[in-house]
Amino acid sequence: MSILPIIGKLILGFIILLLIMRLMGKRNLAQLNAGDVIYLLVFGGILEESLYDNKVKYGHVILTMIAWGLIIFLFEYLLYKSKIARFILKGNTDVLIKEGDVYTKVLKYNRLELDQIHSIARNHGIFDLSEIKNMYIESDGGFTIETYDYKYPLKEYDYNNYDLIKNKTINTINLRKINQNEVWLYQQLNKRGIKSIEDVFYADWSFDRGIHIIKYK
Template identity: 30%
Template structure:
């Protein structure tokens, strides 16, 4: 009996999931189209949290019988509305932007590890070497710079042809100057 409940609890649950799931999906797509591309852009950690929260909300609407579709739509509207307010505030007030997002940080420059930056960002040299290898470079001396971006990804900037890094002044790179 218990095994049967784990595998199949009845047709009403499946029907509810199909109907509510379809309507929740349509509602979410509609909200996202109205709110614009920025809502799901993962430009920083805050954006990622909102994206995960929206996905979690959708899953809850689909699978929890105790959450009505109207409550789910309210949750979508709240998350997307708050995201809109935070991103608008970030554009309007630079000080506010600094409180809700991190700045990119230079972690390698001209093939040299920037140990203070690595320590502050809790990145090891081995992890950075892995990033460089995954980018298709064999060694740090082939790299002009590596930047840890606001969203947690790494940008690897190779040295230009001939290895001249004169065009890569440290003041021009994020986290330096």
């Protein structure tokens, strides 16, 4: 098999794919959604199948990739015009935390856990969960965080936090570190109308601002 047809198809596929990517808009890799990934996978499959098959001519490659590009264009146009189609095919923004409380079902639906919330917060420069007022997961998988208003920006070293309740388990070691016990902890929960640690998503203590409790909503 001659190498020249393969190289020619590769160059042709690269040019067409680049043009269609430009038509999709100036989105970076972090902004690619599920539809974009499917577009690229099918493009790759079309090009791969055509490379080593001599029966597939240049015209076939061009027509197939243009046809797929047209399908993409019509699909994106449908999403642009129809709010219902956008909701069904791309999803919608979900509220994870509202006014400091966690929406349990939304968290589970998006397969998120406490450690991931901590990691996402740190990526946004937030090292204390008590700063988070509202938290959203966007339809493209990105996160938006609205914080409470503070007079000065907080840094990681500003607080030495002690986990008290995590994964519905009381951390007795940290309770001893802050010179408290489980009786005191349940008193703090009762003050906020919480009867069981099953209703607590997360709780910690800082000597700078006291106890902070995030409830399940």
